[in-house]
Amino acid sequence: MAEHTLVGHRVPRIDSLDKATGQARYTADLTLPRMLYGKVLRSPHAHARILNIDASKAERLRGVKAVVTGRDTAGVRWGVFRYTRDQQLLTGDKVRYIGEDVAAVAAEDEETAMEALELIEVDYEVLPAVFGPLEAMQEGAPQIHDHAENNINIHVPIEVGDVEKGFKKSYHVREDRFVDSEYTYCQTEPYAVLVNCDLSGNLEIWTPNASPHTKAKALSNLLEMPLTKVKVRRICTGGAFGGRSDIFPGEFIAALMALKAARPVKLVYTREESFTSVRQAHSMIVDLKTGVRKDGTLLANEIKVIMDGGAYSSTGPIATSVPFLVWEETYRLPNVRFNGYRVYTNKPVRGMYRCHGRAFLGGLGMQLDMIAEELGIDPVEMRLRNALRTGDTQATGSKIISCGLSEALQQAAEKSGWKEKRGKLPFGKGIGMGANGMMVGFPMGIRGGSSAMIKFNEDGGATLISGVVDTGSGNDSMVVQIAADVLGLKMEDVNLVSADSEITPLDQGAYSQAAAFVSANAAMAAAIDAREQILNIASDMLDATVEELGLRDGYVYMKERPERNIWMGKAIRKALMDDTPIMGRGSYMPKIDQTREWVSNPKGQQAGTFSFGAVVAEVEVDAETGQVRVSNVTGAHDCGFAINPMAVEGQLEGSVASGGVGATLLEEHYWDGGQMLNASMLEYKVPLSVDMPQITPIIVESMDPEGPFGAKEAGLWGSMNMFQAIGNAIYDAVGVWIKDFPITPDKVLAALEERNRD
Amino acid sequence: MEKRLIHLSVNGDEYDVVVRPNQTLLEVLREDLELTGAKEGCGEGACGTCTVLLEGKPVRSCLTLAVEAQGKQIETVEGLASDGELHPVQKAFIEHGAIQCGFCTPAMILTTKAFLEENPNPSEGEARRAISGVVCRCTGYAKIVAAMMATAGEL
Numbered sequence A: 001m002a003e004h005t006l007v008g009h010r011v012p013r014i015d016s017l018d019k020a021t022g023q024a025r026y027t028a029d030l031t032l033p034r035m036l037y038g039k040v041l042r043s044p045h046a047h048a049r050i051l052n053i054d055a056s057k058a059e060r061l062r063g064v065k066a067v068v069t070g071r072d073t074a075g076v077r078w079g080v081f082r083y084t085r086d087q088q089l090l091t092g093d094k095v096r097y098i099g100e101d102v103a104a105v106a107a108e109d110e111e112t113a114m115e116a117l118e119l120i121e122v123d124y125e126v127l128p129a130v131f132g133p134l135e136a137m138q139e140g141a142p143q144i145h146d147h148a149e150n151n152i153n154i155h156v157p158i159e160v161g162d163v164e165k166g167f168k169k170s171y172h173v174r175e176d177r178f179v180d181s182e183y184t185y186c187q188t189e190p191y192a193v194l195v196n197c198d199l200s201g202n203l204e205i206w207t208p209n210a211s212p213h214t215k216a217k218a219l220s221n222l223l224e225m226p227l228t229k230v231k232v233r234r235i236c237t238g239g240a241f242g243g244r245s246d247i248f249p250g251e252f253i254a255a256l257m258a259l260k261a262a263r264p265v266k267l268v269y270t271r272e273e274s275f276t277s278v279r280q281a282h283s284m285i286v287d288l289k290t291g292v293r294k295d296g297t298l299l300a301n302e303i304k305v306i307m308d309g310g311a312y313s314s315t316g317p318i319a320t321s322v323p324f325l326v327w328e329e330t331y332r333l334p335n336v337r338f339n340g341y342r343v344y345t346n347k348p349v350r351g352m353y354r355c356h357g358r359a360f361l362g363g364l365g366m367q368l369d370m371i372a373e374e375l376g377i378d379p380v381e382m383r384l385r386n387a388l389r390t391g392d393t394q395a396t397g398s399k400i401i402s403c404g405l406s407e408a409l410q411q412a413a414e415k416s417g418w419k420e421k422r423g424k425l426p427f428g429k430g431i432g433m434g435a436n437g438m439m440v441g442f443p444m445g446i447r448g449g450s451s452a453m454i455k456f457n458e459d460g461g462a463t464l465i466s467g468v469v470d471t472g473s474g475n476d477s478m479v480v481q482i483a484a485d486v487l488g489l490k491m492e493d494v495n496l497v498s499a500d501s502e503i504t505p506l507d508q509g510a511y512s513q514a515a516a517f518v519s520a521n522a523a524m525a526a527a528i529d530a531r532e533q534i535l536n537i538a539s540d541m542l543d544a545t546v547e548e549l550g551l552r553d554g555y556v557y558m559k560e561r562p563e564r565n566i567w568m569g570k571a572i573r574k575a576l577m578d579d580t581p582i583m584g585r586g587s588y589m590p591k592i593d594q595t596r597e598w599v600s601n602p603k604g605q606q607a608g609t610f611s612f613g614a615v616v617a618e619v620e621v622d623a624e625t626g627q628v629r630v631s632n633v634t635g636a637h638d639c640g641f642a643i644n645p646m647a648v649e650g651q652l653e654g655s656v657a658s659g660g661v662g663a664t665l666l667e668e669h670y671w672d673g674g675q676m677l678n679a680s681m682l683e684y685k686v687p688l689s690v691d692m693p694q695i696t697p698i699i700v701e702s703m704d705p706e707g708p709f710g711a712k713e714a715g716l717w718g719s720m721n722m723f724q725a726i727g728n729a730i731y732d733a734v735g736v737w738i739k740d741f742p743i744t745p746d747k748v749l750a751a752l753e754e755r756n757r758d
Numbered sequence B: 001m002e003k004r005l006i007h008l009s010v011n012g013d014e015y016d017v018v019v020r021p022n023q024t025l026l027e028v029l030r031e032d033l034e035l036t037g038a039k040e041g042c043g044e045g046a047c048g049t050c051t052v053l054l055e056g057k058p059v060r061s062c063l064t065l066a067v068e069a070q071g072k073q074i075e076t077v078e079g080l081a082s083d084g085e086l087h088p089v090q091k092a093f094i095e096h097g098a099i100q101c102g103f104c105t106p107a108m109i110l111t112t113k114a115f116l117e118e119n120p121n122p123s124e125g126e127a128r129r130a131i132s133g134v135v136c137r138c139t140g141y142a143k144i145v146a147a148m149m150a151t152a153g154e155l
């Protein structure tokens, strides 16, 4: 990549100056003239019928400008899919979890809004509630939604090959159950939304989000307003990790109040509300049966997953499928049966999380190690034997067009000193491996592609207009880096307008790991288009063919005779005079099977491409206290090509915190029935700087044939395979398998005691 | 609650503000002075994103009453760059890729500045401990610690 001045280099991100100086604006930082402050009244019951709401006293309180209840919105239901429309964003008839939105107030100040909430009288008829998926599936359990018998929300059945035959032919078969509890995104920025409306019927929305276009579409449907009038604006987002994707009651409620009061309304959630009333990650019960040949080759898998989905669907069909998909995206599975059930309970709503599926992926990766040990095979060898390779087809039909999994496995093993350490460290110290593959984008219809434009100023500077969304991982900077590289400009000469549902073209948003593949491809295509136009004009001016020309440092030059050059601004001016202004235009739609559907048709090309990774974790286990400390992590990830290696590494490092130390060892919620007991950052423990291991990132570049410059994705590097690595390392350290995540000291001690008893 | 007039000195500028006695420094900075660099991540002293410097020492402004800050020098992230020059800690954070979503960044930078002024040549472990009161959910702290170590000795 020597010819590239920017792409492939470690460059500071374009957004970091604003963020380092306090100038970056997040939703709660915004104020508008005559802005009102909103507050939401939440359900104190896990399951209850609403008999009556009387808000008249609140409406009369001085300073209150709008009160909304379910009566204002009766019948309006939200669901990510047509078949999952089960949530009234302001509930009218029933509450289904503690913390659900029942009514809201907008007032001149926050104190008044809070006072008004206390004046709203709600009569509830408390109903029996159910708090676990197994109980909820039993005959006679309280039914949470009329349409869902046995409270089954989503069932994803997938079957490939002949599973029974596979088990019959297996030399060795193993069955295990893995479980985990709920955990949370806990982005540092709490949920917030600001809505402005004007008398021409325009609605402007600022809220931390992973896709302004998705939010705008949903709000336009729910409010029955034209999409053209619903404008979700760009705003800095303080982390997403999958938790800012679908539509939440907050933006709907704030919009209703802004429309009612005809004034801007800002609604900022407390940390407690962000915990209970936005999204959490699912808990799971996972039953795994795996059959292998004597040499460790996988022959049959039977997998059953029961997920606690909470009160509503959210992204349920995706959430139920993804753990399985990530597994078939890693290994060759000739015969596999998957049954995923997402079950309604009277708990808050669960969504997709960056390290989604710890019981599932941790379980499968640990079971692989158990089998490897039983057969006397090295875990690295076991993975290499089953790893997908370029040209393979996954169980449900996706072709792999580039795959650096074997290389990632080998490099992670080599750089971590696997051979010298595995099974050879003193008691209490251990080393373990994990691996996974990852879809880069998935079927989202018209919203699955991205487009971009580039325009120029007469001084040679450019503005890239892209739908790309940056929730913190560096997507904004990435598209600018690409456009500047293609156009021979400096990054500071390229402005970016992004993530505004009115101004910027459609883009899938910052989820499904698609930004570096899809959004960046679109931005690159727009830059190439503009470049061709510039070179065409310049070829006349320099009396040369387009092929003879290059672009560098704002000049068009002849490659053979660089002293023959013109300033790009000149070509841009000439194009304006000639009435052929230079405007780059590009788009990219990944080559996926658009008929693929999560539940009804889980077959066909799932994503444009797939990324792959392997991690090795080293742990120290204190057998006295049960405390596990991760001391080293070596991670190798096939991101296709690292557009900005510094940003790519940052993704692994963040993943080691959230997926590794956090999700594997620390993070979980405690409950009393439907009441979350630790909806506070004092009690919900997330990794701190002192909890973190030394991290060695290794970038593997498989140069994807479709990706921009070969790039795929790096966002989920490590976050989905750290569980296995740490679980396996603990076994290597002290000889016990912990099958219940997070692996807290009490579980380690209990397992050690049990082993000592036997 | 009776409001009262207080005098605050922030980033070398003097302000008269009318506050309620129970108003936190964070609220006054963000709402009255429109200095929104300090963030409210939790409002209960746990996350550290509201960190500002009081007499050069990091404090959680969500747990500090505005009235308590009277007569003391308050520094926020907005005051760090001077004459268009970034502070070395800001530069290091930018160059080392220590900033992702940026929500923790003002607190991390201010905490680092105060720490390095006290302890110009720390070990990596000391640097890690210094920022252990500020939560970052994006970076895994690796590049933040790298930026801290790169600035060590420069202040």
Ligand code: FES
Pocket (backbone or CB within 6 Å): B039, B040, B041, B042, B043, B044, B045, B046, B047, B048, B049, B050, B051, B060, B061, B062, B063
């Ligand atoms: S907002 Fe002050 S510590 Fe979290």
Ligand code: FES
Pocket (backbone or CB within 6 Å): A188, A238, A239, A472, B098, B099, B100, B101, B102, B103, B104, B105, B135, B136, B137, B138, B139
């Ligand atoms: S950069 Fe996002 S919380 Fe630190």
